[in-house]
Amino acid sequence: MGPVREARVFVDALTRNIAATQASGPVLVDVSADGYGHGTVRVAAAARAAGARSLFAATVDDALRTAALVPGADVVVGRVAPGRIDEIRAAGISPLSERPDERVGRDALYGFDGVSAPALSLRSRVLSTKAIREGDGVSYGYTYRAPRDGRTALVGVGYGDGVHRHAGNTVSVLIDGERLPVVGRVAMNVFVVFLDDRAVADGAPVVLFGDPDAGEPSVVDWAAALQVDPAAVTAGIAPRVERIGA
Amino acid sequence: MSVDVWAEVDLDAYRANLLRVRSRVAPAEIMVVVKNDAYGHGIRPIVGAAVAEGVRFVGVLDPGVGIELRASGLPESVRLFAWLFAADENYGPAAAARVELGVSSVEQLRRIVSTTDGPRRDVLPRIHAKIDTGLGRAGARAEDWPALVRAIEAEARAGRVEFVGLWTHIAEASDEEDSVSIAAFERAALEVAPERRADLVHHLAASAASFSRADSRFDLVRVGAFGYGIAPGGGVSPASLGLIPVMSLHARVVAVEGEGDDAVAVLPIGTADGLLPGDVEGLEAASGGRRAVVSIGLTETLVRDADLRVGDVVTLFGREDRGEATLQEWADALGTIGEEIVVRLSSRIERRVIDGG
Numbered sequence: 001m002g003p004v005r006e007a008r009v010f011v012d013a014l015t016r017n018i019a020a021t022q023a024s025g026p027v028l029v030d031v032s033a034d035g036y037g038h039g040t041v042r043v044a045a046a047a048r049a050a051g052a053r054s055l056f057a058a059t060v061d062d063a064l065r066t067a068a069l070v071p072g073a074d075v076v077v078g079r080v081a082p083g084r085i086d087e088i089r090a091a092g093i094s095p096l097s098e099r100p101d102e103r104v105g106r107d108a109l110y111g112f113d114g115v116s117a118p119a120l121s122l123r124s125r126v127l128s129t130k131a132i133r134e135g136d137g138v139s140y141g142y143t144y145r146a147p148r149d150g151r152t153a154l155v156g157v158g159y160g161d162g163v164h165r166h167a168g169n170t171v172s173v174l175i176d177g178e179r180l181p182v183v184g185r186v187a188m189n190v191f192v193v194f195l196d197d198r199a200v201a202d203g204a205p206v207v208l209f210g211d212p213d214a215g216e217p218s219v220v221d222w223a224a225a226l227q228v229d230p231a232a233v234t235a236g237i238a239p240r241v242e243r244i245g246a
Numbered sequence: 247m248s249v250d251v252w253a254e255v256d257l258d259a260y261r262a263n264l265l266r267v268r269s270r271v272a273p274a275e276i277m278v279v280v281k282n283d284a285y286g287h288g289i290r291p292i293v294g295a296a297v298a299e300g301v302r303f304v305g306v307l308d309p310g311v312g313i314e315l316r317a318s319g320l321p322e323s324v325r326l327f328a329w330l331f332a333a334d335e336n337y338g339p340a341a342a343a344r345v346e347l348g349v350s351s352v353e354q355l356r357r358i359v360s361t362t363d364g365p366r367r368d369v370l371p372r373i374h375a376k377i378d379t380g381l382g383r384a385g386a387r388a389e390d391w392p393a394l395v396r397a398i399e400a401e402a403r404a405g406r407v408e409f410v411g412l413w414t415h416i417a418e419a420s421d422e423e424d425s426v427s428i429a430a431f432e433r434a435a436l437e438v439a440p441e442r443r444a445d446l447v448h449h450l451a452a453s454a455a456s457f458s459r460a461d462s463r464f465d466l467v468r469v470g471a472f473g474y475g476i477a478p479g480g481g482v483s484p485a486s487l488g489l490i491p492v493m494s495l496h497a498r499v500v501a502v503e504g505e506g507d508d509a510v511a512v513l514p515i516g517t518a519d520g521l522l523p524g525d526v527e528g529l530e531a532a533s534g535g536r537r538a539v540v541s542i543g544l545t546e547t548l549v550r551d552a553d554l555r556v557g558d559v560v561t562l563f564g565r566e567d568r569g570e571a572t573l574q575e576w577a578d579a580l581g582t583i584g585e586e587i588v589v590r591l592s593s594r595i596e597r598r599v600i601d602g603g
Contacts, residue, residue: 001332001333001334003332004330004332032518033518033519033594034594036518058514058518058545058546059250059500059515059545059546060249060250060500060514061248061249061250061514061594062594065594078545079500079501079512079514079546080500081250081498081499081500081501081556081557082556083556083557084249084250125332125333126333127330127331127332127384128333128350128351128353128354128384130378130387131387131389132382136380136382137380137381137382137417137423138381138382138383139381139382139383139417140381140417140418140419141418141419142380142417142419142423152382154383154384156330156332159585159586159589160281160282160589162590164522164586165582165583165586166581166582184382187383188281188282188585188589189281189282189307189330190330190383190384192382192383201333202333202353203333203334227523228517228522228523229517229523229544231517231518231544232517232518232523232544235518235519235520235592236517236520236590238282238589238590238593239593240282240308
């Protein structure tokens, strides 16, 4: 079995997306917020493979971090307070204001636009399953009660891993090829899925979002259901979630 | 490292909160809950402060975190407790590190026994049996509980585990429903043979319930949120509970846009750093004792205060006694709880520990 908390990063998809965006002129590859959770180093490698030569970070702290993580990279920063201009120059970083002919690429690079391929899949595992009776409540505040007898699965990620707390009673996840509802409040470390009368094995993989071409929910749909920016969804995935290049 | 954004973590406040909770729940003991890197505050300084205060139980959630704490030199007199395990967990390392285990099913018990059957048999896995008293997450349902207790008792008699605790989580949906859960827990405890029962640590309540209900406390209460000064929300402030927020989030103004009364200050933090999206009524930050409305974007936050200048420090959430907005105000405005805001806060943001001893 794989890890209970897993974020798969599709480096090939990143590379293809970056290459496609580059086709209409050079882009600055936006790696703000650790490449919006995809991993700055991984995104930088994809950028290099796609022939993109420059990385972008919105803030000075992020740009300095990027320059340290990717030695030799051409790093451009979005906004610089006057007091920190010497610091970024010393690190070889350029302010965006000095690169007027270049555009910052983001949504299409990461598949946040709903058109290009998503580059990250958030996955977990069923920790255990158990019976539930009609009318039984689930999780804090009992915001859900089972409509009939059935089974539930306890899944090993929660809002402390980056799953938004308001995802309960709102989104569904993929288990054994079926979309099944997240019920009750998402807790810090777990959430519950109503299985109805399905038998699901302990340890079964759970896909929160991933590759739509493989029949998985996309991060764009997930974010839309939660009324948040897809970039904030992937950027919010905690470091305790194991990143695996795929 | 971050220079323009940082979170201050005040260990003096943490110690004061522990004192407050302990005096409230005594004679019950407290288990400090430090899951998710101590709710984003940083596990090492928080555990260090708690242990120095004489706390004897630390709740880690993940067995791996407990193993690391033990390896860092935490003495065995401090009991570590973990309760989230993979279906294919190998319990050997956790048992060897004396990390005690929450157990919800006979299948899990069997796995514990089979994965700890080795040369370290002298260090027995320590079991806290969990009953589901209504929350519907982990824990044995009432109909499965007697079989779980029988199985643990049998393994304990055979010298393969130590039976050390009984526990549950409650839903805090209403006082009435919590009373039902407390009664279910008391009934469940009666399944254990009386001579063994007296030695078990009974624990049910987390912060809020332990504070408000004496009948929820049993031997031990699990204190996460209140230790960090996180109030339950719904308008209840930390000060009204005698708690002090431990974390304050600060950012420096990096630009001012617009002119005159319409000028807004820009802070280099946003939802990409873990903040929740917010362009909502009631969301405020403070600088120099003045409050101002904020709106949170992906990588930047705007503060509607025309007097701010580049370099000024703005406190997003912090302390009532400094005139700052609290985490609880933010949580109420954003429709969530303080815990979500602090645990989402990016680990890239530096935690600056304040420790006056």
